[in-house]
Amino acid sequence: xxxxxxxxxxxxxxxxxxxxxxxxxxxxxxxxxxxxxxxxxxxxxxxxxxxxxxxxxxxxxxxxxxxxxxxxxxxxxxxxxxxxxxxxxxxxxxxxxxxxxxxxxxxxxxxxxxxxxxxxxxxxxxxxxxxxxxxxxxxxxxxxxxxxxxxxxxxxxxxxxxxxxxxxxxxxxxxxxxxxxxxxxxxxxxxxxxxxxxxxxxxxxxxxxxxxxxxxxxxxxxxxxxxxxxxxxxxxxxxxxxxxxxxxxxxxxxxxxxxxxxxxxxxxxxxxxxxxxxxxxxxxxxxxxxxxxxxxxxxxxxxxxxxxxxxxxxxxxxxxxxxxxxxxxxxxxxxxxxxxxxxxxxxxxxxxxxxxxxxxxxxxxxxxxxxxxxxxxxxxxxxxxxxxxxxxxxxxxxxxxxxxxxxxxxxxxxxxxxxxxxxxxxxxxxxxxxxxxxxxxxxxxxxxxxxxxxxxxxxxxxxxxxxxxxxxxxxxxxxxxxxxxxxxxxxxxxxxxxxxxxxxxxxxxxxxxxxxxxxxxxxxxxxxxxxxxxxxxxxxxxxxxxxxxxxxxxxxxxxxxxxxxxxxxxxxxxxxxxxxxxxxxxxxxxxxxxx
Amino acid sequence: xxxxxxxxxxxxxxxxxxxxxxxxxxxxxxxxxxxxxxxxxxxxxxxxxxxxxxxxxxxxxxxxxxxxxxxxxxxxxxxxxxxxxxxxxxxxxxxxxxxxxxxxxxxxxxxxxxxxxxxxxxxxxxxxxxxxxxxxxxxxxxxxxxxxxxxxxxxxxxxxxxxxxxxxxxxxxxxxxxxxxxx
Numbered sequence: 001x002x003x004x005x006x007x008x009x010x011x012x013x014x015x016x017x018x019x020x021x022x023x024x025x026x027x028x029x030x031x032x033x034x035x036x037x038x039x040x041x042x043x044x045x046x047x048x049x050x051x052x053x054x055x056x057x058x059x060x061x062x063x064x065x066x067x068x069x070x071x072x073x074x075x076x077x078x079x080x081x082x083x084x085x086x087x088x089x090x091x092x093x094x095x096x097x098x099x100x101x102x103x104x105x106x107x108x109x110x111x112x113x114x115x116x117x118x119x120x121x122x123x124x125x126x127x128x129x130x131x132x133x134x135x136x137x138x139x140x141x142x143x144x145x146x147x148x149x150x151x152x153x154x155x156x157x158x159x160x161x162x163x164x165x166x167x168x169x170x171x172x173x174x175x176x177x178x179x180x181x182x183x184x185x186x187x188x189x190x191x192x193x194x195x196x197x198x199x200x201x202x203x204x205x206x207x208x209x210x211x212x213x214x215x216x217x218x219x220x221x222x223x224x225x226x227x228x229x230x231x232x233x234x235x236x237x238x239x240x241x242x243x244x245x246x247x248x249x250x251x252x253x254x255x256x257x258x259x260x261x262x263x264x265x266x267x268x269x270x271x272x273x274x275x276x277x278x279x280x281x282x283x284x285x286x287x288x289x290x291x292x293x294x295x296x297x298x299x300x301x302x303x304x305x306x307x308x309x310x311x312x313x314x315x316x317x318x319x320x321x322x323x324x325x326x327x328x329x330x331x332x333x334x335x336x337x338x339x340x341x342x343x344x345x346x347x348x349x350x351x352x353x354x355x356x357x358x359x360x361x362x363x364x365x366x367x368x369x370x371x372x373x374x375x376x377x378x379x380x381x382x383x384x385x386x387x388x389x390x391x392x393x394x395x396x397x398x399x400x401x402x403x404x405x406x407x408x409x410x411x412x413x414x415x416x417x418x419x420x421x422x423x424x425x426x427x428x429x430x431x432x433x434x435x436x437x438x439x440x441x442x443x444x445x446x447x448x449x450x451x452x453x454x455x456x457x458x459x460x461x462x463x464x465x466x467x468x469x470x471x472x473x474x475x476x477x478x479x480x481x482x483x484x485x486x487x488x489x490x491x492x493x494x495x496x497x498x499x500x501x502x503x504x505x506x507x508x509x510x511x512x513x514x515x516x517x518x519x520x521x522x523x524x525x526x527x528x529x530x531x532x533x534x535x536x537x538x539x540x541x542x543x544x545x546x547x548x549x550x551x552x553x554x555x556x557x558x559x560x561x562x563x564x565x566x567x568x569x570x571x572x573x574x575x576x577x578x579x580x581x582x583x584x585x586x587x588x589x590x591x592x593x594x595x
Numbered sequence: 596x597x598x599x600x601x602x603x604x605x606x607x608x609x610x611x612x613x614x615x616x617x618x619x620x621x622x623x624x625x626x627x628x629x630x631x632x633x634x635x636x637x638x639x640x641x642x643x644x645x646x647x648x649x650x651x652x653x654x655x656x657x658x659x660x661x662x663x664x665x666x667x668x669x670x671x672x673x674x675x676x677x678x679x680x681x682x683x684x685x686x687x688x689x690x691x692x693x694x695x696x697x698x699x700x701x702x703x704x705x706x707x708x709x710x711x712x713x714x715x716x717x718x719x720x721x722x723x724x725x726x727x728x729x730x731x732x733x734x735x736x737x738x739x740x741x742x743x744x745x746x747x748x749x750x751x752x753x754x755x756x757x758x759x760x761x762x763x764x765x766x767x768x769x770x771x772x773x774x775x776x777x778x
Contacts, residue, residue, distance in 0.1 A: 167668030172677040183662070183669035184655040192669070315605035588606045591659065594668045 008074035023054055023065035023076055032078055035087060035116055037094075037204055038153035039066040042532045043162055046154045050090050051116065054078045062086060088120045094151050096127040097176075098205075105149075105206050110524050112204030113151060134179055139187035141365050142195040142211055142358040147179045150207035156180060156199035163513060163532070165489040166308065166593065168193045180207070192311050192593040194488075196304035196511045197358035197394075197520020201531045210358045210521060213391045214401055220350035220390070221264040228350045229338075230265040231330045231421070232256060234272050235356040235432030235516040236395050238543035242523045243399030244409040249539030251547050254414025259402045260354075261415060269334065270417045271353065272424030274326030275301075275431040275440065277333070277565070279556035281323045281582050283444040284573035286506065290449075290478070294318055296504035299437050301325045303363035304511030304520075306586060308488050312595045313495050314588035319507075322583040326431060327353045327360060328369050330421055331388035332581045335371055337569045338421060346373055347386060354393045356432070356519030359511065364389035368584045394521025423561040426548030433541040434486040434515035435463035438508040442473055442482075443555050450476040457554055465538065467513065468493060483507040486515050492595060517541055614660035622646060626664045636667045643676055652683040688723045688730035690768050693747040697736030700744040704758075708744050709733075711758035715765055728772050729765070 003018040010023075010030055017026045024034050038049035045067045053062035057075035062083065065076075077083065095117060102108050134147035152171065157180060161167045168182050168191050182191030199208040220228045237253035246252065260268045278301065286297050300306055300321040309320060324332065331351045339346040353360060363369065364387060372383040393401070402409055417423070427443050430436035439459045446454040461471045464484040473480045481504050485491040491509045498504060512518045514537035522540075529536040548554060556562065570578045615623045622645060629638035642665065646657050653676050662669035676682045694709045712731060716724045723730045739745050742754025746764075753764055 161668070167670050170668075170670035170674035172674050174678050174680075183673040184658065186655075315607070317604040586604075588604055590606075591669065592606060592610050592663070594662055594666055 006070050006072050006074075008070050008072070008076060010076045011078055017070060019069075021070050023056075023063070023068050023070060023074075024052060026070055027054075027065065027076075027078060034065050034078060035119065036066060037112065037116060037151065038155065040155050040158070040202060040532070041530065043155060043158040043202075046158070049094075049151070049153055051087055053083065053086060053090075055080060055083055084121070088122055091117050091120045092122050092125065093127055095122065095125065096129055097131055098151065099131070099148050106209045107206040111206065130176070132176065132179075137181075137188055138211070139189040140193065140195060140211065141189070141362040143188055143193065143197060143200060144209050144211050145181070145188055146207055146209070147181065149205045150180050151205060152178055152180065153204060154180070155202040155204070156208055159198045159202045159532075163487050163489055164194070164196060164198055164308075164511070165492050165595065166192060166194055166196075166312075169199065190591070192591055194304045194307035194311065194511065195359040195362045196488075198512060200358065200520050201518075201522070201524075210394050210397070211361060212397065213361065213393055214397050216391050217350075217352050217393060217401070220352070223350075225348060226350045227266050227342075227344050227348055228264070228352065229267045229269060229334050230260050230352040230354060231269040231271045231274070231327065231334075232260070232354040232398075233327065233356055233432060233516060234275060234429050234436070234544060235519065235522070235540065236354050236398070237547070238432060238517055238540040239356065239395055239522050240399060241409075242526050243396070243402075245526075246410070247539075248526060248529065248536050249543045251543040253547070254416075255409055255412040257415035257417055258412040259407050259409055262407055262412075263401060263405055265352070267334075267338075267418045268415070269330055269421040270424045270428075271326045271330055271355075272428035272431065273421045273559070273561060274328075274330035274333075275428035275437075276425050276556035276559045276562050277329045277582065278323050278326045278431075278437075279427060279440045279444050280562060280566075280573050281329075281578060282321050282441060283448055283556075285321055285323065286441065286445060287448055288574070290505070296481075296483070296498060296507045297321050298507045298509060299441075300584075300586075301431065301437055302510045302512075302516070303357065303359040305488065305491065305509045307359065307362070307589070308491070308511065308593070310586055310589040311591070312492075312593035314592070316495060316498065317586045317588065319498070320586060322585065324369065324582055324584045325360075325363065326428075327355060327392075328363065328388055328584075329582050331364075331369075332371065333421060333565065333569075335373075335386070335388060336581060337565060340569075341420070346371070347375075347384070351388065351390045352393060353389050353391070354395065354398045356395050356516045356522045357392075357512070358394060358520045360389075360521075361392045364392050395519075395523055396521060399523060420561045420564060423553075423559060425556050425559045426551040426554035427556045428559070429547045429551070430544050432516040433463070433544050434465065434467075434510055435459075435469065435484045435508065436515065436544065437510075438462040438482055438484050438506065440556060441506060441508075442475070442480075444557055445480075446475045447555070447557065449478060454555075462508075463541075464490075465514075465534070465541075470494070478505075480505045486510040486518075487513045513537065514541065517544070610663055614663040617656050617660040618646065618664070619649070622649065623664060626661065630665065635665055636671075639665065639667060639672065639675055640679075643672075643682060647682060652686045654684075654686075686723060686727065689728045689772055690730070690748050692729055692731050693734040693737065694731065695734045695737045695739075695743070695745045695747070697734070697740070697743075699736075699740035703743040705744040707758050708746060708756050708761065711761045712746070712765075715762055728769065 005016050034052045036052045038046045047064045047067040052065045054065045055077040137145035157169045160169045220226050241250040241252040298319045335346040369388045370385045373386050375382045375384040427440035442459050468490040469484040483494040485494050517540035518537050629635045658672050662672040745754045
């Protein structure tokens, strides 16, 4: 049924829009951008910040344009001296209860509140008054909560509940003392937080930021004793350019590699190589499980998803692939295979991973991802525990380091990843986007199952751009039922189906919307885009598909560097050594989440 | 194909048992009744009322148990409990001291009475002394302005006070508490 049309005027211009349109949406059609703070197009309406107010003729009060739907004959005024003053006052009142530390703030130059204050014309502070005081929550490995910078827009509460289904955050208390925090004001590391970092991505200020790791990396680079190795996740190359003004979706692997060398890293490896390793191990695991169960096999690359599994669906833990993530596989191989090959003491290697993800900071500190390395100075047979990955940087942190070092990114020549752990197939490259792990798995599995080359390389039907896909893929005599989800609210739908007994074979879950390209550590969106913007995610994904399509090496099994690791070091996929270095285990975690 | 549910990693029965134990049988049954209705989450406030009337306050353990058994996220349950003035998140003392801060008491020096009281107990408004015996709260007028300044301990009025009288009054209730517990 076609929607009724509503006629109204906005700033004197007649306009006709479908019934149910909000004033803000109607304005956008006319090229009028109403200032806003709590509003987010992909989250529920809250209408709490009041920044988007407009005048409506006949109403005795200003109306919030984000939540007010149009009516027949409505006369809207979006601009007048009074309305501009009212918006300015609202922003000024928000600033009044906000620290005055912009110049030393993580979001300086990238803060929606700062931008709003500038565009509203706040040039003086008229309402100096009492300011809220809360301690900084530094308990989590990934997410720092600074409630003094919170403007109570509630976007984090909504993204955590609506997109991620985690419901870790809520507004506690009342009035001036209201604070956004986990239940009982618990520390983040004692909450059901899965550390995906989407709260960081949607926060307009610095009330949520990642735990910084650059300090340790600078120190390691400056230490001549250490061999500092870096690896970069697939999705970094698709987004890093945004930090230097390149349009979203500009593949920037070459410049990124050169920048990393200039920063002083001794070797620049590619997490995509680890993705190829993951595919080989995972395909091997899948073939075994296709015969012996349990099915479905659920992917395990996304550490936010793994935390979600452990806290919200612990009974499904046996279904997760035991493969470590590509990041941890590369790190494990760097401190064993590569160290041995180069004759470097693995304890003198400092392993840095650049990830689109803040949960990777947590993954790197899980005790399962530590190596026991010989420490003869402590006595014969003694060992020390060393993390496979020493530090995880987000894309944002790397962009900052490059700027801090005075590197003109745009003028850099293209560089090549180092051998041997820098060679990747196109299947490894697409790991960074939704459906990518599934597509790479299907490329490998179809050959393994049928014993002949795959008749196709692209499985576009598994790219869950809308968040959730279910389909069947014929592989030999098997009709494989696959599910792909990104955003954990979508994942819940698949997991509940699994619990209800629906016979899936493989499920790919990525915690963040769009997959890693939309990770909690990715750059804040450039001008003209918003966080979670499907268009931004599509452009970043297209960069990865372009890289894949441009390669002749497109299957993980054909990666000669992977073959070499198995031939000279691990033996065969699924071998005891491969199990020890490339596989892991999971356990239920508390507090248990409510799904 | 194996069953996707593996008992070794499933902790629901454990969590459920802890939650039931924290709330006790009658409350658990009440929550079960709420769950059987449409929109179980809409009964959250009435459940919290019942928990508070049974236990005197809402501890994180109680709130987590309600969250698990009702199936409402703990952040939401705790958010609701912390929003309403009626709900108490910390245990209250054996005796509730209401210091009248109404106009008449205030001009007669209620602030000095309050200051002495807090000094003696080492706590501030809304808090409970470490021994769990006294909770100090503000009252806005107890209707006994002729006796100003006043404080009310449980239902007993103490009027025309000076700060120096405060320690003796507290001692009286401490004695009462000791005789009640027999120690």
